[in-house]
Amino acid sequence: xxxxxxxxxxxxxxxxxxxxxxxxxSGEVLGMIGPNGAGKSTAISLxxxxxxxxxGTIRFQxxxxxxxxxxxxxxxxxxxxxxxxxxxxxxxxxxxxxVGALFGGGVRSRARAARRxxxxxxxxxxxxxxxxxxDELTVADRKRLExxxxxxxxxxxLLLDEVMAGLTPREVGEAVGLIREINQSGVTVxxxxxxxxxxxxxxxxxxxxxxxxxxxxxxxDAVLSDPRVVEAYLGERxxxxxxxxxxxxxxxxxxxxxxxxxxxxxxxxxxx
Amino acid sequence: xxxxxxxxxxEADAALALAPRESKDWxxxxxxxxxxxxxxxxxxxxxxxxxxxxxxxxxxxxxxAQGWNFIGGFAGHAAFGNVAFFGIGAYxxxxxxxxxxxxxxxxxxxxxxxxxxxxxxGLPVLRLRGHYxxxxxxxxxxxxxxxxxxxxxxxTAGEISLNPPGLNFxxxxxxxxxxxxxxxxxxLLGTTWLTRSRFGYALVAIRENEQAAEALGIATYxxxxxxxxxxxxxxxxxxxxxxxxxxxxxxxxEGGAFDVSISVAMVLMTFLGGAGTILGPILGAIIIEYxxxxxxxxxxxIHGPLLGVLIILVTIFLPQGLIRLVQELIRAPAGxxxxxxxxxxxxxxxxxxFILSNGI
Numbered sequence: 001x002x003x004x005x006x007x008x009x010x011x012x013x014x015x016x017x018x019x020x021x022x023x024x025x026s027g028e029v030l031g032m033i034g035p036n037g038a039g040k041s042t043a044i045s046l047x048x049x050x051x052x053x054x055x056g057t058i059r060f061q062x063x064x065x066x067x068x069x070x071x072x073x074x075x076x077x078x079x080x081x082x083x084x085x086x087x088x089x090x091x092x093x094x095x096x097x098x099v100g101a102l103f104g105g106g107v108r109s110r111a112r113a114a115r116r117x118x119x120x121x122x123x124x125x126x127x128x129x130x131x132x133x134x135d136e137l138t139v140a141d142r143k144r145l146e147x148x149x150x151x152x153x154x155x156x157x158l159l160l161d162e163v164m165a166g167l168t169p170r171e172v173g174e175a176v177g178l179i180r181e182i183n184q185s186g187v188t189v190x191x192x193x194x195x196x197x198x199x200x201x202x203x204x205x206x207x208x209x210x211x212x213x214x215x216x217x218x219x220x221d222a223v224l225s226d227p228r229v230v231e232a233y234l235g236e237r238x239x240x241x242x243x244x245x246x247x248x249x250x251x252x253x254x255x256x257x258x259x260x261x262x263x264x265x266x267x268x269x270x271x272x
Numbered sequence: 273x274x275x276x277x278x279x280x281x282x283e284a285d286a287a288l289a290l291a292p293r294e295s296k297d298w299x300x301x302x303x304x305x306x307x308x309x310x311x312x313x314x315x316x317x318x319x320x321x322x323x324x325x326x327x328x329x330x331x332x333x334x335x336x337a338q339g340w341n342f343i344g345g346f347a348g349h350a351a352f353g354n355v356a357f358f359g360i361g362a363y364x365x366x367x368x369x370x371x372x373x374x375x376x377x378x379x380x381x382x383x384x385x386x387x388x389x390x391x392x393x394g395l396p397v398l399r400l401r402g403h404y405x406x407x408x409x410x411x412x413x414x415x416x417x418x419x420x421x422x423x424x425x426x427x428t429a430g431e432i433s434l435n436p437p438g439l440n441f442x443x444x445x446x447x448x449x450x451x452x453x454x455x456x457x458x459x460l461l462g463t464t465w466l467t468r469s470r471f472g473y474a475l476v477a478i479r480e481n482e483q484a485a486e487a488l489g490i491a492t493y494x495x496x497x498x499x500x501x502x503x504x505x506x507x508x509x510x511x512x513x514x515x516x517x518x519x520x521x522x523x524x525x526e527g528g529a530f531d532v533s534i535s536v537a538m539v540l541m542t543f544l545g546g547a548g549t550i551l552g553p554i555l556g557a558i559i560i561e562y563x564x565x566x567x568x569x570x571x572x573x574i575h576g577p578l579l580g581v582l583i584i585l586v587t588i589f590l591p592q593g594l595i596r597l598v599q600e601l602i603r604a605p606a607g608x609x610x611x612x613x614x615x616x617x618x619x620x621x622x623x624x625x626f627i628l629s630n631g632i
Contacts, residue, residue: 048487074489088480099477110468134480135583153489212579255366 001026001188002047002157007056009042010213016042016257018212020056020131024157029179029189031203031220033196035233040192041083044161047190049073060157060197074104079155081146083162083192087134093145094130097152104153117152122180124148140171147178155231157188172198200224208232297599301550309457309552316446324445328517328559331452333541335510337553338459340538342503346472347496348479348496349398350406353413355535356393356592357504358384360530363420366521368430375437379512386508387501394500398493410532414432417530432521448517452510456554459506463550466502475499476548537561544586546593555594583609589627600626 002024009017017039024030028175034040045051047058049070058066066074079100088096097117098110107113109128121127124144129137137145143163151156151269160179172195193199200220201254207215208223210232216223223229230242315327336358345350368378397408398603421430437444466472474495476484486492511529515521521575522528537560545556563582590597601619 050483050487069491070486071489071491074487079486082484086481086484086487088477088484090480091476095473099473099485099490100488102473103477103485106489108470110470110473149488212411 001061002190003057003059004043004047005057005059007043007046007053007058009039009046010054012130015212017053017209020209020214021203022136022207022214022217024188024190026188027183027186028204029183029191029202031199031206032190032192032207032209033194033199033206037211038209038232040209041161041214043209044080044083044190044192045137047073048078048159066201071103074153075106077154077156078105078159079150079159080155080159081143081150081163083165084140085146087094087137087142088147089135090133092131092133093126093148095120095182096145097148098133100149100152101154105157106154113152116154117148120148121153123151123181125174139166140168143167143175147182151182155187157190159183160189160191160192160193162192162197164193165215176202201220273509274408274623287303298464298467298550302460303459305464305551305554306457307366308558309453309460313450313453316449317561319442321442321445321539324449326565327563328452329448329565330444330558331449331456332514333537333557333561334456334554335452335459335506336534336538337541337557337577338456338463339503339505339507339510341463341547341549341553342466342475343496344539345504345542345549345552346475346479347499348467348475348548349499349502350539351409351503352400352406352506352532352539353411353606355407355530355532356409356413356416356536357390357507358511358514358534359417359420359523359530360386360389360459360504361508362515362521363511363523364508365512365515366434369434369516370432375516378516379509382508382512383505386511390501390504393623394497395631398496398500409448410535413535414532417524417528420482420530430521430523434516434519434521436519437516448513451513455506455509455513460554462502462506467550471498479548521598540583540586543591543593544582544593549593549595552593552595578587589630591630597626 004023005019005021005152007017007020008015020043032040032043042051046053049065049068049072051098053066056066057064058178060073060076063076065076065078072201073109079090088099091099094114094117097120098113101107101113101116101120102110105116106114107116118127118130121130124147126141126148129141132141134145143166147160147163164175167175172184177200179189179191182204191199203220205218206216206220206223208226208229210228215228215232216226218226227243307460309331310320312327312331316324318324335597336354339357340351340354343354364382364385365375365378368381369375374516393409397405397412398409423430439447466475474485474492477488477490478492478495482492516527523530526533541556541560542553543556544552544560546552559580560579564575564579569576571578600622
């Protein structure tokens with residue numbers, strides 16, 4: 001559905017994303033993780049069109065969209081959320097979502113756009129706050145609003161940029177449930193996230209970025225036990241020590257390859 | 273009835289925020305706008321020619337502020353050169369009359385030429401953001417005035433004198449007054465349509481967050497160009513009425529058709545009344561232009577300072593405009609029964625909170 005081919009984005013001389021290639025299959029949930037500054041949000045902006053790549057090609061449903069403006073991509077069915085939420089501050093929640101339906105969603109009449117907005121708000125759990133203004137919301141609700149607005153455009157591909165950052169564990173659980181449900185309704189999803197537990201639970205595959213480069217792309221479990229990933233997240237020294245620990249335990253029990261979750265694995269959950 | 277506790281007031285506030293209800297504000301605004309214009313429309317019946325002159329200016333500024341509201345209020349782009357459209361309208365009509373062609377032709381050509389100019393100008397300048405856009409529009413309007421000044425058509429320094437329409441004096445004045453009034457009414461209807469339309473939603477979304485608007489599928493650039501053209505149309509017709517009413521066209525200088533203070537007035541009036549609202553520009557124009565005319569005649573000494581202080585107070589305490597204040601006062605919680613005094617008390621409380629949250 002979506003293909004990135006050798007995408008590079010430099011700011012000045014500084015590469016934010018370098019030679020990134022990956023494919024998103026129709027109907028899947030792809031997680032994208034990486035330490036701070038790895039280029040995750042840049043990748044989202046490149047796909048959404050807010051940034052133009054320095055080189056490389058982006059294809060959506062077989063069509064080259066590298067040079068299309070963000071609104072043109074939205075009309076093709078690519079919707080995104082913003083890591084730093086961008087509500088229409090002086091419009092109420094319902095109107096925020098109506099805008100999504102009216103334009104990206106291609107609904108011409110205001111009345112029908114309002115009906116779709118109400119349905120979407122119900123779905124993300126904001127219906128009872130429909131009259132609050134965009135700048136009167138809690139963090140969790142602002143993230144929900146981002147999702148609601150994107151959903152109102154009736155997307156085929158949904159790009160979620162850290163919609164779970166700053167949420168409580170319970171809210172993370174709700175968000176994960178919502179993403180699953182959206183995916184099951186036929187929407188392909190790219191989730192960029194810092195909250196490790198959330199993303200492993202919801203993703204079919206995970207892609208890891210480090211210093212703008214892809215260092216791993218595989219099933220969640222495989223990615224998390226990849227030494228390069230551990231190193232990228234926790235530093236070289238920790239990775240060496242962990243490998244040594246595992247080797248020792250392997251020597252003791254004779255099963256180094258398939259060791260069960262140990263206290264060492266808590267880092268995966270602790271990262272937020 | 274028990275004395276309402278603060279708790280209950282908070283509950284009422286919460287209910288207000290949560291109640292899903294369709295806004296019918298626009299009907300009130302449109303109705304009130306029509307009533308205001310209708311009442312102003314009675315002024316020629318008094319036969320007082322100096323009052324008529326003053327109110328013709330006021331209604332003209334209503335139109336100018338309403339025109340600016342499209343690009344400045346709805347799309348949120350601080351255009352400081354809208355006087356260019358006014359000047360183009362005045363110049364077009366003057367040239368048409370100077371060649372002894374019918375006045376109506378001039379009034380039709382004025383918005384067409386100004387709209388075309390807004391389109392061609394908008395293409396480059398609407399790629400600029402914030403202050404750069406403001407400065408570019410300001411500079412271009414000023415430059416346009418200078419260019420026209422350098423071309424002598426009917427007099428010195430670009431001036432053109434026009435022959436009077438050949439009707440009696442009182443009738444002529446009344447006709448121009450009603451011309452402006454009808455124009456203001458049409459713009460009022462246009463604005464009301466805009467607040468309900470897809471186009472209007474796009475402009476407001478651009479004002480509130482251009483990046484998000486673009487990501488949601490709004491072709492922001494073209495909608496901004498559209499808003500710019502829209503704001504040129506009534507402004508140019510007003511310029512065309514102004515030139516013939518004054519029987520002269522003077523491009524630059526105080527009271528000239530390209531005078532930068534006209535641009536500033538449009539911005540001020542719209543902000544005082546309420547940018548991006550239906551009624552705001554009309555209210556703002558009436559208040560400021562009335563004060564301006566009144567004090568310049570009766571209190572010449574404090575004329576400047578008074579307006580200056582007004583501008584400062586509005587910027588600090590009421591950047592959202594008077595309309596927002598009224599909305600805050602009357603917005604009533606749905607589904608919560610309240611006694612009249614309690615509603616007034618809560619309204620006043622909300623307004624105070626609102627003003628204080630702006631200021632200091």
